[in-house]
Amino acid sequence: MKPLIVPFFIAHQGCPHRCVFCDQVKISGAAEDIPTPAGMLARIAAYRDSGGGRSLEAAFFGGTFTSLPKYLQERLLGPLQPLLETGEIASVRVSTRPDAVDSRTVEFLGEMGVRTVELGIQSLDDAVLARAGRGHTARDGENACRLLADAGFRVGAQLMPGLPGDTPEAALATLRRTLALRPDFLRIYPTLVLAGTELEAMYQGGDYTPLPLREAVALCKVMLLDALRASVPVVRIGLQATDELRAGAAVVAGPWHPAFRQLVEGELFFDLISLLTAGSPPERPVTLFCAPPRLSDLVGQRRENLIRLSRERWIEVAAIRADPRLSPLELRVSAEHFERSGSLLDLNYSGGH
Numbered sequence: 001m002k003p004l005i006v007p008f009f010i011a012h013q014g015c016p017h018r019c020v021f022c023d024q025v026k027i028s029g030a031a032e033d034i035p036t037p038a039g040m041l042a043r044i045a046a047y048r049d050s051g052g053g054r055s056l057e058a059a060f061f062g063g064t065f066t067s068l069p070k071y072l073q074e075r076l077l078g079p080l081q082p083l084l085e086t087g088e089i090a091s092v093r094v095s096t097r098p099d100a101v102d103s104r105t106v107e108f109l110g111e112m113g114v115r116t117v118e119l120g121i122q123s124l125d126d127a128v129l130a131r132a133g134r135g136h137t138a139r140d141g142e143n144a145c146r147l148l149a150d151a152g153f154r155v156g157a158q159l160m161p162g163l164p165g166d167t168p169e170a171a172l173a174t175l176r177r178t179l180a181l182r183p184d185f186l187r188i189y190p191t192l193v194l195a196g197t198e199l200e201a202m203y204q205g206g207d208y209t210p211l212p213l214r215e216a217v218a219l220c221k222v223m224l225l226d227a228l229r230a231s232v233p234v235v236r237i238g239l240q241a242t243d244e245l246r247a248g249a250a251v252v253a254g255p256w257h258p259a260f261r262q263l264v265e266g267e268l269f270f271d272l273i274s275l276l277t278a279g280s281p282p283e284r285p286v287t288l289f290c291a292p293p294r295l296s297d298l299v300g301q302r303r304e305n306l307i308r309l310s311r312e313r314w315i316e317v318a319a320i321r322a323d324p325r326l327s328p329l330e331l332r333v334s335a336e337h338f339e340r341s342g343s344l345l346d347l348n349y350s351g352g353h
Ligand code: SF4
Pocket: 012, 015, 016, 017, 018, 019, 022, 023, 024, 062, 063, 064, 097, 120
């Protein structure tokens, strides 16, 4: 069982500047404070008491951990050392920027029990990184990833398709170069225009157009499929729907949806149903079978897939059934005198997306 994450937000702490798209307070709903040792221990105890025996991982998100002054890094990691020794927490994770990782950092993190480092790679296109005000290059991203992986850390890579100057082709090139680095997992956050950021000024001034929702979903489904093929788990697609984001005022423009990942997975299943029913007799009701956890992806948000199948492909779905023998990637389509099975890995978007 995966460890239960005990999150600590250090919003913007350690960041050398604000990247044009970023507002961690709006994203996480957390204040820009460094947690106190007493507060950290109390939160860990609360997670332990309610965690049902699951192992715990303390995780520092929302800032540039390894650019914090050393005494602050020690103040945050120090109180965790006795808990790591007794096994009360199993591991520690931090998030940081690629240009804040060097061999001394890696050594220090290893000594302090950090096992997972999440890297904000965002893009591996230097022109895109420059327009996003990142202040580092693609080479920094690749070097940091290699340095951490070579030292035995679990590495998570965060990518942001749709930044200023990015294109779907450039975003896919970034993804493929990132997959070649063999990260342990990915997070994909299509770029949103958050209120009060420099990106909002660019957007209001006509210097930036975010990806429309439909295009972002179309791009992310190709990215997800590539990651699946490379056996690199994608642990998140789209920002988590915090209260602040749900309230609506925080997102000025861009492909925001509270269930973005389900839109992406739903599209993949729509495409697979279309592939498997190509050439089948039209207007003959079909029954669809999938792994039990995939039922909602198959149906799609607000039954979108069933509506589109009827409207665009003249396919009426008579029933949808869970079949535990199928893997989460598989689908079976059955109709009178007609049965086909396939996997999401059978999809091919090389001709475009
Ligand atoms: S993207 Fe990362 S480095 Fe840039 S401002 Fe946000 S938290 Fe800091």
